[in-house]
Amino acid sequence: MNPVSLEKKTAERRDGEPPMPIAEFExxxxxxxxxxxxxxxxxHHMLHGGKLNKGQVQAWALNRFCYQSAVPRKDAALVSRAYDRELRREWTHRILDHDGFLPGEEGGIERWLVLTDGLxxxxxxxxxxxxxxxxxxxxxEAYVTFVREQPLTIAVASSLTELFAPKIHKERIAGMLENYSxxxxxxxxxxxxxxxxAPRDADFALNxxxxxxxxREEQQACIDAVRFKCNVLWAQLDALYHAYVDGHIPPGAFRPES
Amino acid sequence: MNPVSLEKKTAERRDGEPPMPIAEFExxxxxxxxxxxxxxxxxHHMLHGGKLNKGQVQAWALNRFCYQSAVPRKDAALVSRAYDRELRREWTHRILDHDGFLPGEEGGIERWLVLTDGLxxxxxxxxxxxxxxxxxxxxxEAYVTFVREQPLTIAVASSLTELFAPKIHKERIAGMLENYSxxxxxxxxxxxxxxxxAPRDADFALNxxxxxxxxREEQQACIDAVRFKCNVLWAQLDALYHAYVDGHIPPGAFRPES
Incomplete structure (x- = not known):
């Protein structure tokens, strides 16, 4: 499968055309x-395949924390723009999932810090x-800004990389447990x-x-929003690769002990 | 007590001076x-004193709903700007207080709708x-924008009309129950x-x-933020008075059945 031709096919703008049938849009x-x-x-392949050293895994966890810790701000930005109480109620769950809720109740950010502690x-x-x-x-921060500024439906769409997350998480759990002492x-x-x-959240956002x-324009903007979000994730791995695989660590950034 | 002289005293800018001692600031x-x-x-005196007719109370409840329903958006705007997880956790409680949380669990907005239903x-x-x-x-909406745009501490300060709320709520419960069939x-x-x-929330925000x-400048901006918020509340009652006591109902606005 050629990713370039696939992209051309799905990226083609069809403004003014009638909306796609729901199944085609999905x-x-x-x-x-x-x-x-x-x-x-x-x-990602190196991470899961045991090809990184501990310093590189540290760099990944440290940088990925920035993403984790931005997520509740991103979700609150969406809630702050929603006039529909049901949408707000559903989306506020996400803030709680990351930040935790009751005293002592850990959220996703705390669990991420357990990982960085362990590293x-x-x-x-x-x-x-x-x-x-x-x-x-x-x-x-581009992701936070996107959700703060784009039309609400498009902002919701940008969360839909969660459709693809369970697969990567399963691979990550298995691969990392197996490959790193x-x-x-x-x-x-x-x-x-x-x-x-992720599946519960993705179901809601997809529906x-x-x-x-x-x-058609809104549908296309939703598809573009998922692409945008993929770019947000991809750019983080590109930066990690350049700095910690190719070895071009920029001034001020984390330097693993060698 | 002359409100003008009081205001001059507290509003006087003292930029460049050292910060007030905590007790003086509070x-x-x-x-x-x-x-x-x-x-x-x-x-407010008319409302609590039984001096309004049902149509005027309806107008008050209908307009005040706009304020209630903006509050979670305002609070989410604050959460979306907070990098500190503890602040986010505390503030997310406010969203839940208004929107409710679990399915079937009512929040403040639902309780307000019980009031408008009842009317x-x-x-x-x-x-x-x-x-x-x-x-x-x-x-x-000026309040939502204020919280979205002002420095975080100032945005927090704007919630502090809650310091004064328990008194008005007690008066309201007693006065309205007594005076309106x-x-x-x-x-x-x-x-x-x-x-x-309100007292729990106000304690956190005050601290x-x-x-x-x-x-000194930040302290003064906090005091001004509480004034701003008082203005938000006052302007709503001015508008109600002009429309429904003085009788100048603007085009498109609610008209009580006479």
Whole structure:
């Protein structure tokens, strides 16, 4: 399968045409994953395949924390723009999933910090984002801005990389447990929980856009939003690869102990 | 007590001066209530004193719904800007308080709709905001925008009219139950719940600004934020008074059956 021809086919603008039938629209959204989800990225293959050293895995976890910790701000930005109480109620769940809710109840961010703890990274350093790659910060903040500024249906659509997440999480759990002596079951808790959360969230968001994207242009913008989100994820792995595989670590960024 | 001289005293800018001692800063925040909280407004006195007819109470409840339903968007705007997880966790509680959380669990907005139901207003009409006074919408959206755009500590400060809320809610419950045959215990559930929620929320927000407003300018901006919020509340009662007491109902706004 040639990803370029696939992309041309799905990216073609058809403004002014009638909306796609629902099944075709859904298929076009789902087609974005095989085209450009970050499970296709070489860094991902190295991570899961045990090809990284501990410093590289640290760099990945440290940078990915920036993404995790931006997610509740992104979700709150969406809630802040929703006049529909049912949409807000559903979406506020996501904030709680990441930040936790009751005192002592851990959320996804806390589970991610268990991973970075387990990798021997200082928690305050991770939270400060001081050692993160600038390209990481730019990518995740572009996502927050997208959700803050795009029409609501398009903003909802940008979450739909969750359709593709369970597969990558399963691979990650199996591959990382098998391949790295410094990874154990406890630190993989984040991914295990997401195996349950992501499908529920994705179902809601998918149904929302199938119902609310009513013109061909809105449908196309939803598909583009999923692509945009894939770019946000891909750009983070590109930056990691350049810095920590090719060895071009930019000034100020985390440097693994060698 | 002359409100003008009081205001001059607290509003005086002292840029470049050292920050106020905490106790003085807190006292200045608390002084805003007696100066301009909407319990001083003539419409409020009429409402609680049984001086309004049913149509006027309907107009109040219908317009006030716009404020209630904007609150979770306002709170989510704050969460979307908070990098501190603890602040987000605390503030997300407010969204849940208004929107409800689990299926079937009512929040403040639902309780407000019980009040408008009880007053004989059509629920869809209330939710649509079609009959609300434009001045109401402008005021509540100015509040959402303020919280979205002001520095975080200042945005937190704007919630602090909650310091003054328990008194007005107690007056409202007692006064309205006593004075209106069309008001019963059930429809006053909103205010009863707020008697518990508001003090907890206000304590957190007050401690937050006492800790985080570190310069005289930030302290002054916090005090001004509480004034701004009082203005948001006051402007809504002014608009109600002009339209439904003085009788200048603008085009398109709710018209009580006479």
């Amino acid at each position: 298929a076009a959204v789902r087609a974005v994953g095989p085209e450009r989800y970050h499970d296709l990225h070489p860094f 021997g990274l200082d928690r305050d350093y991770v939270i400060s984002r001081r050692g993160a790659l600038p390209a990481t910060i730019f990518a995740v 410094f990874i154990d079951d406890k630190v993989m808790a984040y991914f295990k929980r997401r195996l349950m959360q 929302y856009i199938l119902k609310n994207a009513r013109t | 006292a200045a925040v608390r002084a805003v209530g007696p100066e301009r909280y909407h319990d001083l407004h003539p419409f 004989g207003l059509d629920r869809d009409y209330v939710i649509s905001r079609r009959g609300a006074l434009p001045a109401t919408i402008f005021a509540v 069309f008001i019963d215990d059930k429809v006053m559930a909103y205010f009863k719940r707020r008697l518990m929620q 937050y600004i006492l800790k985080n407003a570190r310069t």
